[in-house]
Amino acid sequence: MRLSFCPLASGSSGNSVFLGTKETKILIDAGLSGKKISENLSKKGIDCKDVDAIFITHEHNDHIKGAGILSRRYNIPIYATPGTWDGMKNELGDISPQNIKYVYAEENCVINDICLKPFLIPHDANEPVAYNIFLVNLKATVATDMGHITKPILEKLKDSNILLLEANHDTKMLKEGPYPFYLKERILGKFGHISNVVAGKVLREIFNEKLAHVYLGHLSEQNNSPKLAFDTVKYILEDEGIIVGRDINIEMANRYDASTKIEV
Ligand SMILES: [Zn+2]
Ligand SMILES: [Zn+2]
Structure with a gap:
């Protein structure tokens, strides 16, 4: 059985990931307009009306913007934690009761042949996963x-x-950049976003032969660049003898457009 995986857009301006098999089509987050999501899907040969479920990570607008529209237009169920539902129900517009679905951290949620298991993450949202x-x-x-x-x-x-x-920011760019102090504090804080260096260290820590393909995403537009994020992570890995392109593939997820679709 094969699994397809394709980020449809990634960054503070909107996030959505497609994954699917022959039988099942799923979106994780729908943080762009419904129109843009369906356009980016169709560029990869996927029809939005075939999407079986939308799973939400948390209620920030860059993760939910198009979810309500897609759910209404194509009758797609939306899955989220109870906390996320609390945070987003006023933003989504009317969702028909049968399309309001709950997921719980550490509990399997099975959609046909795919099993999704959310886990809690530290972020400044209600119950993010x-x-x-x-x-x-x-x-x-x-x-x-x-x-x-x-x-x-x-x-x-x-x-x-x-x-x-995530490889959200370069810490130096963020600290020296134009963001107001409170926003810098928020991003750098324990419930904000991780930096390029942290992303590199995470990959160094978890690397094994199974990890064939990594997308780095959710880049800040102001405080990062795809080249800087890639080079920082590459440097950290190569320092440990892990060669990018030989031992691991790393690709930058596109900000506005669908990235390469991987099949494993
Ligand atoms: Zn967020
Ligand atoms: Zn976000």
């Missing part, structure tokens, strides 16, 4: 919007075959 996705012996993980990395989170990331990992 990242997702492990399982298909037979394959594991994919979508993990962004994390203020810091704990040991339990490292365990969740380990043994992924595909990983979308």
